[in-house]
Amino acid sequence: MAANPERVYAGVVPAILLAIPVLEVELHADGSIRKIDVLRRPGQAPETLQMAIDALHRAAPFGDVSRLPKPWKFSETFLFNDERRFKPRTLDF
Numbered sequence: 001m002a003a004n005p006e007r008v009y010a011g012v013v014p015a016i017l018l019a020i021p022v023l024e025v026e027l028h029a030d031g032s033i034r035k036i037d038v039l040r041r042p043g044q045a046p047e048t049l050q051m052a053i054d055a056l057h058r059a060a061p062f063g064d065v066s067r068l069p070k071p072w073k074f075s076e077t078f079l080f081n082d083e084r085r086f087k088p089r090t091l092d093f
Helices: 047-059
Strands: 022-027 033-040 073-080 086-088
Touching: 022 047, 033 047, 047 073, 047 086
Parallel strands: none
Antiparallel strands: 022 033, 022 073, 073 086
8 A cells, every 4th residue: 555655545445346356466586576367357447457457566576575485476356446546455454
């Protein structure tokens, strides 16, 4: 969220979301992005998929992962509201 302050929202997730893209990110040992795979394309507002990918690139690198067991992958779900701002699902608590 810190890397994308003008594109995110905090607080309660709306009951109805505009779009929910889900991405799997594979990292290099230094935490830079190796590749991004789409696990779920949004049914509406397809532009939010690229917005989510761009947000990940702005947030990278994610720190040295070389001491962690492989594969260096994680998935993230982006919860987009009607204003096309997102909240990462991992931060919705």
